[in-house]
Amino acid sequence: MRVRPLDIAAALAAAVVIVLTAVAVYAPGNAAPEVVISGAGGEWIYPLDTNRTLQIPGPLGLTTVEILGKTARVTDSPCKNKICIAMGAISSPGQWIACLPNKVFVRVEGRTARGAADTGAY
Amino acid sequence: MLTERRWNDRTDITALLGAFCFFLSAVEYMVPKPLPFMRLGIANLPILLATDLLPLPWYLVLALVKVIGMSVISGSLFSYVALFSLAGTMTSAMVMWLSRKAFGDLISAIGVSILGAVSSNAVQIFLARVVVFGEAARLIAPAFLAMGLLTGIALGVFAERFVAVSLWYARAAGAAARGDAAARGGDGV
Numbered sequence: 238m239r240v241r242p243l244d245i246a247a248a249l250a251a252a253v254v255i256v257l258t259a260v261a262v263y264a265p266g267n268a269a270p271e272v273v274i275s276g277a278g279g280e281w282i283y284p285l286d287t288n289r290t291l292q293i294p295g296p297l298g299l300t301t302v303e304i305l306g307k308t309a310r311v312t313d314s315p316c317k318n319k320i321c322i323a324m325g326a327i328s329s330p331g332q333w334i335a336c337l338p339n340k341v342f343v344r345v346e347g348r349t350a351r352g353a354a355d356t357g358a359y
Numbered sequence: 360m361l362t363e364r365r366w367n368d369r370t371d372i373t374a375l376l377g378a379f380c381f382f383l384s385a386v387e388y389m390v391p392k393p394l395p396f397m398r399l400g401i402a403n404l405p406i407l408l409a410t411d412l413l414p415l416p417w418y419l420v421l422a423l424v425k426v427i428g429m430s431v432i433s434g435s436l437f438s439y440v441a442l443f444s445l446a447g448t449m450t451s452a453m454v455m456w457l458s459r460k461a462f463g464d465l466i467s468a469i470g471v472s473i474l475g476a477v478s479s480n481a482v483q484i485f486l487a488r489v490v491v492f493g494e495a496a497r498l499i500a501p502a503f504l505a506m507g508l509l510t511g512i513a514l515g516v517f518a519e520r521f522v523a524v525s526l527w528y529a530r531a532a533g534a535a536a537r538g539d540a541a542a543r544g545g546d547g548v
Contacts, residue, residue, distance in 0.1 A: 238519045243462050244470035251477045251508045259501035 270330050272309045274302060275342040285309065285328065285345060295339030302343055309343055311336060372531055373417045376405035377424035384429040400476055400510045402429055406452050407472055407518050408528065410459040412535045422452035439490060443483050451479035468522065469515030476511030480504055 274281045276293040283289065285307050292299040298315035308326035314336050321336035330347035383402040390399060402425055409421050426448045430436035435444070455475040458466060480503050488496035522528050 238516065238523065239467065240469060241465055241467045243458075243466035244473070244515070247458075247466070247470035247473040248508065248512065251473055251504070251511070254477065254481075255501055255504045255508060258504055262497050262501055 270328075270345050270347050272302075272304055273344050273346050276300070277340050293339075293341050295336070295341050297339045300336055300339050300341040302341075309345065310334070311341075311343065314341075315339060369413055369417045369535075372409075372412055372535075373421050373424075376409050376412075376421055377428070379405040380421070380425035381428040381432065384425070384432045387429070388432050398510075400479070400507075400514060403448070403451065403472075403475065403479075404514055404518060404521075406448075407455060407468055407475065407514065408521070410455055410471060412528075412531050415456065418452065418456060419449075422448050442490070443486055446486055447479040447483045450482040451475035454478040467515070468518035469512060472515030472518060473508060473511035476507040476514070477504055480507035 270285045272283045272285050274283070274291065274293055277295050281291070281293075283291070283304060285304060288305050289303075290312075291302045291304070293302055294300075295315070299313075300311060300315070300321070301313035303310055303312045308328040310326040311321040311324070311334055314321050316336055316338035318338075321334050321339075321341070324334045327334055327343070327345050330345050333342065333344035335342050380402050383404060387399055387402050392398065406418075406422055406425060409418050413421060426441070426445045427436070429444050429448075430441040433440070435441050452475070455471045458471050458474050462470075484496060484500045484503055487499070492499075522532075
């Protein structure tokens with residue numbers, strides 16, 4: 238077996254692409270955090286930097302989660318105490334909002350920490 | 360002579376390599392995968408070998424047979440997973456074909472295989488991003504591409520060794536070369 242010049246070039250080119258991709262994906266700082274929402278029906282992941290309004294189903298009804306201006310908050314909930322609404326907006330990895338009566342859990346996670354769980358969840 | 364005619368007939372080679380694709384897809388399916396999309400890619404071996412054996416139309420037929428074989432065996436023919444397989448396989452088949460034809464002796468099956476595997480995985484990551492996971496798909500990109508590089512090297516090394524020792528390949532390649540010469544108006548010897 239004889240390794241040819243372009244074999245090495247191909248391997249090096251692939252290695253460069255892999256390293257560049259890894260840097261782009263895992264570099265701290267340029268990764269926007271994500272909003273992870275757990276509800277009765279499953280778990281959803283949304284980027285924190287895209288505005289949207291979500292209706293999360295729970296045993297009591299729909300909990301409305303709003304992602305706006307790189308923060309996430311619960312704006313409406315069928316629960317009695319509305320503590321989840323009172324918890325206000327979250328924006329940094331590690332922060333969370335929980336609505337126990339409606340079994341909705343909203344948390345912000347950094348991208349770096351998500352990798353394994355995300356692919357594993359599939 | 361019957362044997363000569365058999366080897367000159369590309370449908371025979373296409374069918375045999377297609378059958379290998381089915382068989383290797385089954386072997387591939389048996390191997391446990393740490394992550395859903397992380398395949399060994401051994402079912403691509405016949406396509407890699409075919410770059411020097413088949414003319415482009417039959418080569419593309421073979422790639423299509425591989426997609427169908429893989430999808431039938433994994434039970435994903437009528438799901439979006441088959442779309443991934445189709446896009447990945449066709450892209451890598453074209454990349455392997457072009458790199459083989461463009462670079463000739465400057466590249467061996469190892470380089471061709473690396474380019475094919477990595478391009479296949481890149482296309483599948485792109486599709487995963489557009490069709491299934493959205494932004495989160497980028498998280499799997501580095502590991503998935505690295506897997507492509509490793510399996511590409513392994514498959515290429517195996518193909519090189521196979522080409523070096525296989526009598527079947529030598530006969531098929533000889534027939535392919537004679538066929539090409541005949542097609543160009545040579546005497547076909």
